[in-house]
Amino acid sequence: MMLSSLIFIPLLLGIVAFLAKSSAKVMALLGSLTTLVISGYLSAQTAHTPIAFSMPWIPQLGTQFSLLADGMSAMLCLLTAIVMTAVVLANWDNEIERPTSFWGLMLLSQAGITGVFLASDVLLFYFFWELAIIPVYFLCSRWGGERRIAVTFKFFVYTFLGSLMMLAAIIYLAMLNPGADAYSWANITRAGASLSPENQTWLFWLFFGAFAIKMPLFPFHTWQPDTYEQAATPVTIILSALMVKMGLYAVIRWLFPALPDGVAFWSNTVIILSIIGIVYGSFLALSQTDLKRLVAYSSLAHMGLMCAAAFAKTQPGMHGLMVQMFNHGINITGMWLIVQMIENRWGSRDMTKLGGMATGAPHMAIALVILAYANIALPLTNGFVGEFMMFHGIFQSATPYHITFMVIAGLGVILGAAYTLKMVQKTAFGSLAPMVVAKDMSLGESAALAFIIALVIFLGVYPKPLLDLTGSVAQLMFP
Amino acid sequence: MKAIIAATLIGVLMMFISISVKNKSSIVSAAAILLAVLLGINIWEVVTASQNASGAQTFFNGMLSFDGFSLWFNMLMTGCSLLFVLLLGKEIAKIGNHVGEYFALISFILVGVFLLSGYNNLLILFIGIEILSIPQYILAGSDKRNLKSSEAALKYFLMGSFSTGILLMGIALLYGATGTFDTIGLRMLQTDSLNSMALAGIIFLIVALGFKVSAAPMHMWTPDVYDGSPTPFMAYMSTIGKVAAFVAFLRLFHASFGSLSNHWMLILAIVTAATLLVGNLTAVFQQSVKRMLAYSSIAQAGFMLFAVLSVNAIAWQGIIIYAVAYTVASVGIFAVLVKLKDYTYDGFNGLAQKEPALAFFATICLLSLAGIPLTGGFMAKYFVLMAAVQQGQVMWLVIFALLMAAISAYYYFRVIIAMYFKQGTPELNSEVSKYDKLLLGITCALVILIGTVPQFFLHN
Known part of the structure; x- marks a missing residue:
């Protein structure tokens, strides 16, 4: 019940926000705060024993509406709620065109994303996977930069193609299970694992294509910088x-x-692609002048490291990856919020036209510096813990090239420091560039950033709650 | 059987009504009421059939047999026809002066649908196909003052006659090979007894039925005929007219030639691939939404061919769910289309600002046609593809079809982009009334219901 409420509260509030025609912002805040409380409670519960919920859905197919929250799912639900709360708070005082549709769609996408993290029936998983993308498609196409429609369309067709390939693989695996519960996690994984290695090698790409496009992994990333910039x-x-x-x-x-x-x-193929992504993303981030593109490429590099850690297949790597999934979500939210505030105040995202935030908006500058440190993964910020464990994992991995992999991936950290500090230098220091709206942070923005920064420092100093939450999942996968 | 008699009588009654009643809107209401009665009869038949467990009821010495599946299909098609008349009745009344006759023809088409879902004999198949087709030839040309409409009717009629000829030839060859018209008797054709005469008969039937369902390369008539026909009738022909032919196709190839599937599988797989390719790629380049929908109906036929291709029980469920999902979503999008003066993509520009409800309903229907989860179109595609995967031999075709589905998102989403993200002032033919919104809302609710709880629409 608790699990389904995490999905249905934002879903219903989203529909209400559409119909109500006013106070959609309040609905969004209500939705994100309720889910924040529920997922916080859920995380406290699931650290050791997973919670499951199941009811019949389409008997003819043998699908169940079954949800399962273990430590990893609960952590990601919590992340979703935290990010939504921060977004709503930070935009509390901003004028958004057509607020009812905007917040309605945001709530719907939250429902879809939470569903993906909770579904333990593969068809249900696919449903939510697509349900998340449709509101985001409308959000990206309706609000944003000038080239948004074409860019979003490319993004949509890309991900839709990936999902359809995944669908073929899902049907294939489900047909191997005659009987009532063909789509459950247990049956799907058993059916897949019992396939011959040859079959698994081609099925791998049907699945992984969809996931690689979403992440995005290096050659599948071409939608990403444009979409991030234009949305x-x-x-x-x-x-x-x-x-x-x-x-x-x-x-x-x-x-x-x-x-x-x-x-x-x-x-090995995937790790090599990930490492190419790290280096490629970092170098491109270094040469950007647009803030959004810079953060977009830095995100590409970070995702590369996370993907490499996953495919290193070691317990510390997996554990670090789960911790980093949470922390990356927190940090990048903070970075984007700062970018948005800069754009609102200076009317530009071009770093060559910015400067002097430390004099123009000192509180914002402090926040930026802290988040930049977290982005570089300096010790005592939350970024450090996960990154350290992931490198440890890559180093321990069974592949003969593990040292090469680690050294090249380590390059990403150095380059990360270079482009992040360059960004801080260009925006926060130097002479004050003319501001369109000359004020420091508003109350909502301060609340959102304070929330984020509190998490950054708390989890940097004391990461134990996060480690405990995900530890058992990593241990189950790689004992 | 009761439904066949009732539909015939309703057709005749409609013709009398068209003589005696002059008010067009009362003719439309009469048609809707009569179709509702027909739906009631269908439901009654389904209920009584489910109560007595004796199996299929047969008529005319076994030439017609109605089992639970065919009665269920008939009920759904009558329901869809009712929805069609409710949504598009006002537009049908605007086409010409002989409104009552159009509805009479529609109920005759339903007679054809019922025959095709229950035939057990190739002669009934032939009669059913003809009863289904001839009213469609007339409906295609019903806008008499419009040259394109007359062209469509003539083209459809000539090409249709050819395909009927081929159908008859195929039936004759099969009779020559087996000495029977009976679909159960045809099962005596086994791989060892299959001679070239029987094989040629089967191929002729693929060609003739492929023509009716607009499968490539027998699809050439489709775009011109659909584009030229009055839009409401295009909606009817491309949905109910087509899916009924599919059920006939499925029935014959599963019940009679199922054990021979090795011999026709490859031909049909190539036809399916060609249909998907032609339908989707050509639809991308259209500038008129109506013509795009004509090509997309070819593309959708490609997916329905998967049900014919896969000789298993899931295919039967697949064709039912596809028939309903595709028909409901298409009728919905046509109901929006007829409101607009300009059928090009530009004609849709800015519809979301002017008529938000209309744009929203159109979006749901388009998402369904594109096969996005939570809508009926997804479940439909899912079931037919699942049938094909279970069949096992055509995994390459499944992956190809999914690639084509991604292309189809391109042209369906172009309409959504025009409605929501482009500026413009679309010109409407008529005001969008509360009644229209209510009916479109029901249509969209049906689309979502099919996509979330398909079990209510399946025959168990």
Whole structure:
């Protein structure tokens, strides 16, 4: 019941927000705060014993409406609620065109994303996977930059194609299970794991194609910088903090157990692609002048590291990855919020035209510096814990090239420091560029950033709650 | 059987009504009421059939047999026809002066549908196909003052006659090979007894039935005929007219030639691939939404061919769910289309600002046609593809079909983009009334219901 309420509260509030024609913002705040409380409670409950919920759905197919929350799912639900809360708070005083549709769609996408993290029936998982993308499609196309329609369309067709390939694989696996419960996680993973290695190697790409596009992994990433740049910043946050996690989550939850031989066969390929992504993303981030593109490419690099850690297939790597999924979501939300505030105040995202935030808006500058440190993964910020564990995992991995992989991936950290500090330098310091709206943070924005920064520091100093929450899941996968 | 008699009588009655009643809107209401009565009869038949467990009821010495499946299909098709008349009745009344006759023809088409869902004999198949087709030829040309409409009717009639000829030839060849018209008797054709005469008969039947369902390369008539026909009748022909032919196709190839599937599987698989390719790729390049929908109906036929291709029980459920989901969503999008003056994509520009409800309902229907989860179109595609995967031999075709589905998102979403993200002032033919909104709302609710709880629409 608690699990379904996490999905249905935002869904219903979203519909109400559409119909109510006013006070959609209040609905959004209500939705995000309620889900925040519920998922916080859920995380406290599921650290050791998973919670499940199930009821029959389509008997002719043998699907169940079954949800399952273990530590990883609960953590990601919590992340979703935190990010939504921060987004609503930060935009409390901003004028958004057509607020009813905007917040209605935001709530609907929250429902879809939460559903992906909770579904333990593969058809239900697919439903939510697509349900999340449709509101985001409308959000990206309706609000944002000038080229948004074409860019979003490319993004949509890309992800839709990926999902359809995944659908073929889902049907294939489900047809191997005659009987009542053909789509459950247990049956799907058993059917997949019992396939011959040859079959697993091609099925792997049907699944992983969809996840790689969503993450995005290096050659599948071409939609990402444009979409992040053109979408309105609140939507970019949804995309980069939450939707990319859908890809990683699906890899861990579905792909690894369902196709172990396929994963083993392609691990090195995927790690090489991820590492190319790290270096490529970092170098491109270094040469950007547009803030949004800079953060977009830095996100590409971070996702590369996370994907490499996943395919290293070691317990510390997996554990670190789960911790980092949470922390990356928090940090990147903070970064985007700052970018949005800069754009609102200076009327530009071009770094060559910015500067002097430390004199023009000192509180904002402090927040930026803290978040930048977290982005570089400096010790005592939350970014450090996960990144350290992921490197540890890559180093321990069974592949003969593990040292090479780690060294090249480590390059990403150095480059990350370079472009993040360059961004801080260009925006916060120097002479004050003319501001369109000359004021520091508003109350809502301060609340959102204070929330984020509190988490950054708390989890950097004391990461134990997060480690405890996800530890048992990592241990189950790689004992 | 009761439904066949009732539908015939309703057709005749409608013709008398068209003589005696002059008011067009009362003719439309009469048609809706009569179709509702017909739906009631269908439901009654389904209920009585489910109560007595004796199996199928047969008529005319076994030439017609109605089992639970065919009665269920008939009920759903009558329901869809009722929805069609309610949504588009006002527009039908605007086409010409002989409104009552159009509705009479529609109920004759339903007679054809009922025959095709229950035939057990190739002669009934032939009669059913003819009863289904001839009213469609007339409806295609019903806008008499419009040259394109007359062209459509003539083209449809000539091409249709050819395909009827081929159908007869195929039936004759099969009779020559087996000495029977009976679909159960045809099962005596086994791989070892299959001679070239029987094989040629089967191929002729694929061609003739493929023509009726507009499968490539027998699809050439479709775009011109659909584009030229009055829009409401295009909606009817491309949905109910087509899915009935599919059920006939499925019935014959599963019940009679199921054990021979090795011999026709490859031909049909190539036809399916060609249909998907032609329908989707050509639809991308259309500038008129009506013509795009004509090509997309070819593309949708490609998916329905998967049900014919896969000889298993899921295929039967698949065709039912596809028939309903596709018909409901298409009728919904046509009901929006007829409101607009300009059928090009630009004609849809800015519809969301002017008529938000209309744009929203159109979006739901388009999402369903594109096969997005939570809508009926997804479940429909899911069932037929699942049938094909279970069949096992055509995994390549399944992946190809999914690639094509991604392309189809392109042209369906172009309409959504025009409605929501482009500026413009679309010109409407008539005001969108509360009644229209209510009916479109019901249509969209049906689309969502099919997509979330398909079990209520399946025959168990």
